[in-house]
Amino acid sequence: MRNPYYWNYLPFMLQVLAAVAIASGMVLASWFVGRHRSSRVKLEAYECGMVAQGDARGRFSVRFYMVAMLFILFDVEAVFMMPWAVIYRQLPQLTGSRMFGFWEMLVYLGFVLVGFFYIVKKGILDWASDKADL
Amino acid sequence: MLTFLLLSLVKVIVVTVVLLLAVAYTVLLERKLVARIQNRWGPSRVGPFGLLQPLVDGAKSFLKEDIIPAGVYKPLYILSPIIALSCALLSIAVVPFGPERQFRGVDLFQITDLNVGLLVILGVTSVGIYGIALSGWSSNDKYSLLGSLRASAQIVSYELALGLSLVGVVLRAGSLSLRDIVNSQSAHGLFSWNVFGGFQFFAFFIYLMAAFAETNRSPFDLPEAESELVGGYHTEYSSMKFAMFFMSEYANMITVSCVATLLFLGGWTSPFGNLLPSLGGSILASFVPFCWFVLKVLFFLCLYVWVRGTLPRFRYDQLMAFGWKFLVPLAIANIIGTSLWLALRTS
Numbered sequence: 001m002r003n004p005y006y007w008n009y010l011p012f013m014l015q016v017l018a019a020v021a022i023a024s025g026m027v028l029a030s031w032f033v034g035r036h037r038s039s040r041v042k043l044e045a046y047e048c049g050m051v052a053q054g055d056a057r058g059r060f061s062v063r064f065y066m067v068a069m070l071f072i073l074f075d076v077e078a079v080f081m082m083p084w085a086v087i088y089r090q091l092p093q094l095t096g097s098r099m100f101g102f103w104e105m106l107v108y109l110g111f112v113l114v115g116f117f118y119i120v121k122k123g124i125l126d127w128a129s130d131k132a133d134l
Numbered sequence: 135m136l137t138f139l140l141l142s143l144v145k146v147i148v149v150t151v152v153l154l155l156a157v158a159y160t161v162l163l164e165r166k167l168v169a170r171i172q173n174r175w176g177p178s179r180v181g182p183f184g185l186l187q188p189l190v191d192g193a194k195s196f197l198k199e200d201i202i203p204a205g206v207y208k209p210l211y212i213l214s215p216i217i218a219l220s221c222a223l224l225s226i227a228v229v230p231f232g233p234e235r236q237f238r239g240v241d242l243f244q245i246t247d248l249n250v251g252l253l254v255i256l257g258v259t260s261v262g263i264y265g266i267a268l269s270g271w272s273s274n275d276k277y278s279l280l281g282s283l284r285a286s287a288q289i290v291s292y293e294l295a296l297g298l299s300l301v302g303v304v305l306r307a308g309s310l311s312l313r314d315i316v317n318s319q320s321a322h323g324l325f326s327w328n329v330f331g332g333f334q335f336f337a338f339f340i341y342l343m344a345a346f347a348e349t350n351r352s353p354f355d356l357p358e359a360e361s362e363l364v365g366g367y368h369t370e371y372s373s374m375k376f377a378m379f380f381m382s383e384y385a386n387m388i389t390v391s392c393v394a395t396l397l398f399l400g401g402w403t404s405p406f407g408n409l410l411p412s413l414g415g416s417i418l419a420s421f422v423p424f425c426w427f428v429l430k431v432l433f434f435l436c437l438y439v440w441v442r443g444t445l446p447r448f449r450y451d452q453l454m455a456f457g458w459k460f461l462v463p464l465a466i467a468n469i470i471g472t473s474l475w476l477a478l479r480t481s
Contacts, residue, residue: 003138003239007138008246008247008248009246009248010138010139010142010246011142011145011146011227011245011246012227012228012245012246012248012254014139014142014143014146015146015149015150015223015224015226015227015245015246016220016224018146018147018150018223019150019219019220019221019223019224020216020220022150022154022219022220022223023215023216023217023219023220023223023378024216026219026374026377026378027212027215027216027374027375027378029196029374030195030196030198030200030373030374030375031200033196033197034196034197034198034199034200034373034374035199036199036200037199038199038201040204042201043201043202043203043204044203044204044205045203045205045273045274045275045276045370046203046275046277046364046369046370047275047276047277048364052205052275055205055274056273056274056275056276056278056279057274060279060280060283061283063287064283064286064287067287067290067291067454068286068287068290071290071291071293071294074294074462075293075294075297078294078297078298078301079253079297081298081301081469082252082253082301082304082310085301085304085305086304086308086309086310087308088305088308088473088476089305089308089476090308092477098477099477101473101477102473102474102477105469105473106470109466109469109470112466113463113466116462116463116466120458120459125454125455125458125459126451126455127450127451127454127455128451
């Protein structure tokens with residue numbers, strides 16, 4: 001007797017529960033097991049022993065933001081390729097043409113590469129240069 | 135249904151405990167090997183050959199004072215080690231350790247065989263980034279913030295190359311289930327492994343580089359570059375919360391090694407194909423593939439340590455340029471090459 005397919009997700013749910021339980025258990029246990037003897041200086045942010053200057057809620061390089069945004073765009077493109085890759089070897093039978101699947105994806109990859117070339121030319125990925133067009 | 139759930143629960147508990155022990159002993163393996171590379175002995179006092187060191191370290195972490203600094207944003211500060219560790223423990227659920235062997239409708243060598251296993255691993259790893267990004271921000275410390283920004287940008291960039299390098303393997307196997315991917319490499323031992331097939335050597339290279347960067351391991355360990363950033367995103371964490379980030383890094387190393395084994399080194403299949411005499415259908419024989427799997431994973435873990443003991447750290451702009459301008463185009467070329475080769479091959 002084969003189990004229904006959705007049963008495959010039940011052990012995964014159990015693993016989620018186990019992982020979260022272990023992680024939260026550790027946080028709780030370490031809070032209650034260890035002793036607490038804090039002082040005002042001990043609770044300051046660590047800056048190599050100097051008195052902390054201001055806090056860390058300042059501004060940081062916009063490049064990090066750009067990289068995050070580029071990741072979203074390109075990762076969606078990468079995931080979009082997965083269904084194609086799974087079915088690729090059956091495409092000749094499905095479409096009746098041996099190269100159809102290849103050309104279709106080549107067009108798509110061409111668009112991806114144009115975008116990629118554009119961001120490289122814009123200099124967003126040149127971390128050391130300050131002439132980048134951000 | 136109840137037996138299924140109970141047996142699955144047993145499986146989950148066994149695998150998780152073994153994974154946690156493996157994490158502990160990977161730390162020891164690393165300390166020992168790096169010590170030998172640097173002509174030291176490493177931990178040798180606690181138990182024979184220092185074998186009890188990881189357990190004592192674990193107990194010590196619990197006993198240390200758990201400091202929550204005054205300036206932190208508490209909810210996220212406490213939540214982020216939980217996210218990091220639970221995501222690291224999660225992806226092992228779809229990793230198969232051996233060929234299918236049913237016992238009362240439950241697979242003995244895998245927690246669950248999802249037909250999107252590979253995507254689950256990619257997704258869970260991506261969620262794990264939140265642990266790192268939030269820990270740095272919520273700590274309200276400059277070193278933490280810089281470390282977490284670096285780590286997030288680096289992981290996110292290499293995730294892209296990693297995802298693209300897997301497309302070639304999926305093309306060859308025609309499935310996202312890790313078990314099917316291994317089965318597609320089981321025909322002729324060593325020679326049908328994905329590393330040696332088609333253009334997948336390049337994919338293997340990209341995967342390996344990206345995996346080192348994903349797990350923040352040297353030579354890509356800029357997020358915790360001690361000489362510039364003290365400790366990186368976990369500077370403000372102490373006690374077990376610090377140990378949890380540490381454990382999640384090693385658990386990720388193990389997962390990444392498992393995936394590399396499954397995708398490129400034929401998983402549990404023997405490198406000698408059918409040349410070795412089989413042990414028949416005994417219960418012992420079903421553990422032989424498992425031993426091959428463990429051996430291959432150990433190889434990757436030793437490779438991690440070897441690289442750490444040998445190579446210096448990258449500079450940050452070199453790191454980003456390498457990921458975006460070299461690995462990503464190479465991965466796209468690999469996809470084009472593999473698909474062209476598969477299409478032109480007489481089928």
